[in-house]
Amino acid sequence: MTDLYEAQRAMRNMRKAALQRGVIAILDVGSSKIACLVLRFDGERFMGGDGVGALAGQSSFRVIGAATTRSRGVRFGEIEAMAETERAIRTAVQAAQKMAQTRVDHVIACFSGGSPRSYGIAGQVEVEYDTVSEQDVARVLASSDVPDYGNHRDVLHAQPVNFQLDHRSGLKDPRGQIGQNLAVDMHMLTVDTASIQNLLYCIKRCDLEVAGLASGAYVSGISALVEDEQELGAACIDMGGGATDVSIFMKKHMIYADSVRMGGDHVTSDIAMGLQIPLATAERIKTFYGGIVATGMDDREMIEVGSDCGDWEKDRRTVSRAELIGIIRPRVEEILEGVRERLDAAGFEHMPSQQIVLTGGASQIPGLDSLAPKILGQNVRIGRPLRVQGLPQAATGAAFASAVGLCLFAANPQDEWWDFEIPAERYPARSLKRAVRWFKDNW
Amino acid sequence: MRPIDPTEFAKGPTAGGSARVSEAVARALRARRGDAESAPQRPRDPAPSRAAYRMNRLWLTPSFRFFLRRIAPVAAVAACIGLWFAPQDNREAFMGQVMAIKAEVQNRPEFMVKLMAIDGASGELSEDIREVMAQDFPVSSFDLDLPGLLAQVESLDAVESAGIHVRAGGILQVDIVERTPAVVWRSDLGLEMLDAEGHRVAALESRLDRPDLPLIAGEGADRAVEEALAILANAGPLTPRLRGLVRVGERRWNIVLDRDQEILLPEIKPLGALAQVVALDQAKDLLGRDVATVDMRRPTRPTVRLTEAAQDELKRLRGVELGVSYR
Numbered sequence: 230m231t232d233l234y235e236a237q238r239a240m241r242n243m244r245k246a247a248l249q250r251g252v253i254a255i256l257d258v259g260s261s262k263i264a265c266l267v268l269r270f271d272g273e274r275f276m277g278g279d280g281v282g283a284l285a286g287q288s289s290f291r292v293i294g295a296a297t298t299r300s301r302g303v304r305f306g307e308i309e310a311m312a313e314t315e316r317a318i319r320t321a322v323q324a325a326q327k328m329a330q331t332r333v334d335h336v337i338a339c340f341s342g343g344s345p346r347s348y349g350i351a352g353q354v355e356v357e358y359d360t361v362s363e364q365d366v367a368r369v370l371a372s373s374d375v376p377d378y379g380n381h382r383d384v385l386h387a388q389p390v391n392f393q394l395d396h397r398s399g400l401k402d403p404r405g406q407i408g409q410n411l412a413v414d415m416h417m418l419t420v421d422t423a424s425i426q427n428l429l430y431c432i433k434r435c436d437l438e439v440a441g442l443a444s445g446a447y448v449s450g451i452s453a454l455v456e457d458e459q460e461l462g463a464a465c466i467d468m469g470g471g472a473t474d475v476s477i478f479m480k481k482h483m484i485y486a487d488s489v490r491m492g493g494d495h496v497t498s499d500i501a502m503g504l505q506i507p508l509a510t511a512e513r514i515k516t517f518y519g520g521i522v523a524t525g526m527d528d529r530e531m532i533e534v535g536s537d538c539g540d541w542e543k544d545r546r547t548v549s550r551a552e553l554i555g556i557i558r559p560r561v562e563e564i565l566e567g568v569r570e571r572l573d574a575a576g577f578e579h580m581p582s583q584q585i586v587l588t589g590g591a592s593q594i595p596g597l598d599s600l601a602p603k604i605l606g607q608n609v610r611i612g613r614p615l616r617v618q619g620l621p622q623a624a625t626g627a628a629f630a631s632a633v634g635l636c637l638f639a640a641n642p643q644d645e646w647w648d649f650e651i652p653a654e655r656y657p658a659r660s661l662k663r664a665v666r667w668f669k670d671n672w
Numbered sequence: 673m674r675p676i677d678p679t680e681f682a683k684g685p686t687a688g689g690s691a692r693v694s695e696a697v698a699r700a701l702r703a704r705r706g707d708a709e710s711a712p713q714r715p716r717d718p719a720p721s722r723a724a725y726r727m728n729r730l731w732l733t734p735s736f737r738f739f740l741r742r743i744a745p746v747a748a749v750a751a752c753i754g755l756w757f758a759p760q761d762n763r764e765a766f767m768g769q770v771m772a773i774k775a776e777v778q779n780r781p782e783f784m785v786k787l788m789a790i791d792g793a794s795g796e797l798s799e800d801i802r803e804v805m806a807q808d809f810p811v812s813s814f815d816l817d818l819p820g821l822l823a824q825v826e827s828l829d830a831v832e833s834a835g836i837h838v839r840a841g842g843i844l845q846v847d848i849v850e851r852t853p854a855v856v857w858r859s860d861l862g863l864e865m866l867d868a869e870g871h872r873v874a875a876l877e878s879r880l881d882r883p884d885l886p887l888i889a890g891e892g893a894d895r896a897v898e899e900a901l902a903i904l905a906n907a908g909p910l911t912p913r914l915r916g917l918v919r920v921g922e923r924r925w926n927i928v929l930d931r932d933q934e935i936l937l938p939e940i941k942p943l944g945a946l947a948q949v950v951a952l953d954q955a956k957d958l959l960g961r962d963v964a965t966v967d968m969r970r971p972t973r974p975t976v977r978l979t980e981a982a983q984d985e986l987k988r989l990r991g992v993e994l995g996v997s998y999r
Contacts, residue, residue, distance in 0.1 A: 330732070331734075
C-alpha cells in the first residue's frame, strides 16, 4: 500500500513538473483505437481573478497535437501483445508530436481494462484540538478501514467523497471547522496490478514518463456528464471497443465504477461470424449500415457483403439491412443488460436522479436512443464530450470522451488520498517534520 | 515424354485460357523464380521503428534543435578556420597577406603626406621644430603619430602651444604660438630669455643681442618674473637709469641703477616702496646725489647709505660746523 502511495505521489510530482514545463501528453489506450493528445498549458493567462477563469479553469490548456491510430494488441482494454501495443503507442505519440511540433516527455494515461472494482470505505477519528487541522484530515483518511482487495490488485483512485463532522454531513472541506468527531467516506477503485504494470512498461518503452494514471470510466464521466448531472447524480456509460465502462457520479465525485467486458468489437465479430466475412468488412458494414431498430424499409435495403475468395456465389452475396440489425441488436441488448446489472449492483435505483449518459464509440450506433430507455430507464441521453480548446473536429466525437476527460483530469485533478498530508505517526522515526510536530505539540 | 511448359496454359481468358489457371501458373512461375512475392503481402506497418522514434523525439527537443541549427554550424566554421590557422606557415602567410594589403592601401597617393608647413614660428624656431620632429617625407598619413609629434613640438621651450594636423593636399600643418621673451635672466648657467610667466624661451649668446629686454639676475628670479615686470613698469622716471633687477635671497628685489646705485625693495609691497623712492627722487633729487643705496626694506623708515666720498665730506662738514677736525 505504501509503495503504491509512493508511486502515486511520484506521479503527482511528475505531473507538477510537466505542468510547469507546459506540455503534457494524454494517452487513451483503448481496445479499438489509441488516441494521443498533446496539451499546452498556458498557465495563468486565461485565469480570472480568484483562480477561477473562463469555463471554471478548464480553458487553461490548449490541444496542440492530436493523433489516433488503430489499436493493436489490446483486448478488453487490457494489453495482450506488448510489442504491438508499444508500436501503436509510438505511432500515435509520434504523429501527435509532429502535429504539435514539440517533444513531450510526460504522459497521462487511461485505460478501461483490468476489471475495476470499487469500494466505499469509511473512517472516523476524534479531532485532536477544537478545530479540524490538516493533520486531522490525514488521520481520518489513514484510519479508514481498507478492505482486503487482494494482493494482485492496485488502488487506482482513492478519493474522499464526503466528510462528516459530528452530525453535519456533506462537507467538502472540513478544515478549520469546529467539531469533535470527524468521519470520512471514500471511494476506492482497484484494478489488476498486471494490467497496470503492462501499460506502464509499454509507455516506458516509448521513452515517456508516466505523470498520471486514470480509470477510463472516471475520465469519460468527467467529460461526458455536464456539471449539474455530476452534481445531482448520473451514470456515465462509455461504450468502447472492448469494454463498456460504467461510472456513477454524485456531488461531483465518482462513487462507483465498473466495466462490462463487452463492446463494439463484439458486435463486429458477431457480424463477421454471422455473415462469414472478414472482420475489416464487418466493421465497415457495421459503421455504414448498422442500426438497432428495424423498419419495413430495411427489409428491402440490400447490402453487398462482398469478399474476394474467388467463388462467384460467395463473392456476390447480399444481406438485407434487417438481417444485419438482427445480428447487432441482441449483442447491444446484452451489453446494455450487463450495464443494467452493474447499475443494479451499485444501487443506482436509489439515487435521487436517474440520469444515464451513453457515450463512447459504440454509442453512435443509430437507434440506441430508443433501445437504451427500454433497458436502462427513461432518463437516457447520448452524450458527447465537452469541447476543449484546439481539439480537431475529427476528435470531438463520442469515441473521444475518455481522451477529453483525461485532458480535464490533467488540468484540474481531484484530490486523492495521496494528495493529503501524511499523518504524523506515519512519518519515518527520524524525520525532521516529526521533530517539528513534537515541538508544536509540546509548546 | 515431353515436359509440359506451364506457360502454354497461361493464356489470357480471351485467348482461350482460364483466368484462374493463368493466375495459378503465374504464381507457380513466381515461386520457381524464387520471388518472395508469392508470400501474401503483409500490411504496411505504420509504426516508426524505435530508432526512428528516438531520432524524431531528439529532433523535436528544443535545445538539440538550437544546438544543431545555430551552434553546430558556427562551431564547424570556427573549427575549420582554427585548423587552417594551426600551422605556423599558414598563419604567417595570412598575416603577410593582410600586411601587404594594408600597406598597399596606406601608401596610396591620397593618403601620402608630402611636406610640412609651419605657421607662426620664427625661422630659428621652425628649424628647431624640423630638427625635433625628424620626419622624412613623403610618408603615409597612417604612419604619422600626430599626438607624439605634438608632444615633441610642445616640449620645445620656445613653443607656448601647438596644433598639428594633416591638411588637404598632403600637407602636415603645424601651427605654433611662440613664447615672446620678456626679460633676460642672468644666472649661473648663462644668459637666458624668459617670457612674462618666467618660462624659458631660449638661451642668449650675449646681452647685446637683445638690448631691448630688461635684465634680471639672481637665483629664483625666473619664478618672480611677473613681479619684476610690474616693478619695471612702475619705475617711471628711473627707467633711463635702470640697469636691471637683482633677486636677493629668493624673496625680494634690488633695483640696480647706473653709477652703482641700488634700491633695496621690501619683500611685501615693493611697488609702494618704489613709488616712495620715486617721489623722494623727484622731490629731493635723492638719486642724483652721492647715495650708494636706498634701503626701503622697512618702508616706514627709508635709510640711505652714502658713498665713501660723501661720508668723508659729511664728516668734514660736521667738523667745520663744530670747529673740530678729525684729522
